Amino acid sequence: MEILMAFVIGILFMSATYLMLSKSLLRIIVGTGLLSHGAHMLILTMGGLKTGAAPLLGEKAPYTDPIPQALILTAIVISFGVTAFFLVLAYRAYQELGTDNMDRMRGTEGND
Amino acid sequence: MINFLILPILIPLVTGVLLIFASKRIMLQRWIAGISSVIAIIFSALLVQKVRVSGIQTLDVSSWEAPFGITLVSDMMSALLVLTTSIIAFLCLIYSFWSIGEAREKFYYYAAFNFLIVGVNGAFTTGDIFNLFVFFEVMLMASYVLLVLGGKKAQLRESIKYILVNVISSALFVIAVAYLYSVVGTLNMAHISVRISEASQGNPPGIITVIAVLFLIVFGLKGAIFPLYFWMPGSYYAPPAPVLALFGALLTKVGVYSITRTYTLFFYHDIGFTHQLLSFLAIMSIIAGVIGAIAYWDIKKIIIYNIIIAVGVILFGVSAMTTDSLTGSIFYLIHDMIIKASLFLLAGIVIAITGTSNLHKISGLIKRYPGLGWTFFIAALALAGIPPLSGFVGKLLIVKGGFEAEHYWGAGIVLLSSLLVLFSIMKIFINGFWGTPRAYNEEDKVPVGKMLIAPVILVIIAVFYGAGSEFVYPYILQAAETLANPEIYIEAVLKEY
Numbered sequence: 001m002e003i004l005m006a007f008v009i010g011i012l013f014m015s016a017t018y019l020m021l022s023k024s025l026l027r028i029i030v031g032t033g034l035l036s037h038g039a040h041m042l043i044l045t046m047g048g049l050k051t052g053a054a055p056l057l058g059e060k061a062p063y064t065d066p067i068p069q070a071l072i073l074t075a076i077v078i079s080f081g082v083t084a085f086f087l088v089l090a091y092r093a094y095q096e097l098g099t100d101n102m103d104r105m106r107g108t109e110g111n112d
Numbered sequence: 113m114i115n116f117l118i119l120p121i122l123i124p125l126v127t128g129v130l131l132i133f134a135s136k137r138i139m140l141q142r143w144i145a146g147i148s149s150v151i152a153i154i155f156s157a158l159l160v161q162k163v164r165v166s167g168i169q170t171l172d173v174s175s176w177e178a179p180f181g182i183t184l185v186s187d188m189m190s191a192l193l194v195l196t197t198s199i200i201a202f203l204c205l206i207y208s209f210w211s212i213g214e215a216r217e218k219f220y221y222y223a224a225f226n227f228l229i230v231g232v233n234g235a236f237t238t239g240d241i242f243n244l245f246v247f248f249e250v251m252l253m254a255s256y257v258l259l260v261l262g263g264k265k266a267q268l269r270e271s272i273k274y275i276l277v278n279v280i281s282s283a284l285f286v287i288a289v290a291y292l293y294s295v296v297g298t299l300n301m302a303h304i305s306v307r308i309s310e311a312s313q314g315n316p317p318g319i320i321t322v323i324a325v326l327f328l329i330v331f332g333l334k335g336a337i338f339p340l341y342f343w344m345p346g347s348y349y350a351p352p353a354p355v356l357a358l359f360g361a362l363l364t365k366v367g368v369y370s371i372t373r374t375y376t377l378f379f380y381h382d383i384g385f386t387h388q389l390l391s392f393l394a395i396m397s398i399i400a401g402v403i404g405a406i407a408y409w410d411i412k413k414i415i416i417y418n419i420i421i422a423v424g425v426i427l428f429g430v431s432a433m434t435t436d437s438l439t440g441s442i443f444y445l446i447h448d449m450i451i452k453a454s455l456f457l458l459a460g461i462v463i464a465i466t467g468t469s470n471l472h473k474i475s476g477l478i479k480r481y482p483g484l485g486w487t488f489f490i491a492a493l494a495l496a497g498i499p500p501l502s503g504f505v506g507k508l509l510i511v512k513g514g515f516e517a518e519h520y521w522g523a524g525i526v527l528l529s530s531l532l533v534l535f536s537i538m539k540i541f542i543n544g545f546w547g548t549p550r551a552y553n554e555e556d557k558v559p560v561g562k563m564l565i566a567p568v569i570l571v572i573i574a575v576f577y578g579a580g581s582e583f584v585y586p587y588i589l590q591a592a593e594t595l596a597n598p599e600i601y602i603e604a605v606l607k608e609y
Contacts, residue, residue: 032280039287042286092268
């Protein structure tokens, strides 16, 4: 099961890398979404995918490992916050700069 | 009082929350933020003294025992860095009063400022690897807001790049933590160290080395080391001076601290490969930084590339792994935080006066602003490491440690880099402050006298830090001893080991 998950996560990382290397800003943000999906599934996989009950004390033992689930929950809300900020920033940048093409967002003032 | 070491995190957190409710009342905001950061300085200083007297302070949050709950650990290095952070935060704050402008102050500037300090102090104090990730994110999110606040075109453009790089490095951090968790099965830093030692009996497994390199990539992205510094010159060019001073002094140094912590606490068993790699990357950062610092004719760019040089020098000391070089690294780390903050604040004043950071368009400032000129001169000498000032002792110890570890090439490059750092910073002084004075448009509007308070205090601290190194040395030696002997740290956290 872990090996199958490793392949799935690898494909997610591959797509994320491909999207983040493209020119359009929205594709890049979709790429970051896929990257965080991959990272979260990796925590779950690396914590071990043994069969067991949900980590609730009422259930019958053995339980699955609760720590990776807590870590994922934390990482999900953090990446949710950052993605929301990033999307609004992209919207604002589109209004101000009039482009979503990363090639046209180049350069800093004062290069000489 | 066992909760003592949480105060440098808690005070800015509560202040940040309070400031959200006072967003339209600027004077109230300034008073709250100012007073609370003075209190934070006092408590951090007391914390340093407490660590000095009674050893490493640990706090098991909610009284869950060490490997199972989150443990906050304040050893001497953390305590000193927290104190330095609090001082720099206070001075950047009072500089903001006269320079940041009402429009930003009304839109939660001081709240974001305090949350940034929460993240930095938390990252220095935590003893849990996933909690370190969370504090990194607190710090980074506050830095996104501070970077983009104001919404100028350059800020929007550079924020996009900065956020993208940091989202990727945060995902890599999560991946690295997942790998480490699957190998050692714990998140508490001291316990990770114990488990890695147990696993490395005789033959250290290769996966540990892979994880070590992955952590180096993650923290190297935050701390701007050689192949991973590409995002920094652009991103740090965009924000206004006090924000830039905070970023330059604190953010990259958190990455440097994390590399130091992980490479002295976790990955010290098979140092042949990892520390060789670290020392190579450190030397390459010095070279890349020096090339950038010499090449540009722009005040901000020159100082930004000097950050990369300093990161390289500090990490070279860490990679040598002798007590001398580690002492030197901590010495230099604290010196560099202070001096980079003061240089960016001074550069901010020059830009406020002249309206440009291009050295070709500035000259003769010392005629009208002698105080500014001489402060900049002393800061420049301190940066290069001229003996009575603060940069000297750290670099001396790093070079000494480098020679002891037989890294002759590296130590030679560190010495040579000082010369070129001096050249790059004197280029600013000679071209900007000497020569014939020019007329600038905004001269009368800038309250130079008030804005000079913060950088002058920082330079005075730098002078005393250099001249009084005899007084500071025992503290820093204590910090280096903990780094050189991880058993001290482990025993303090996991009582029964």
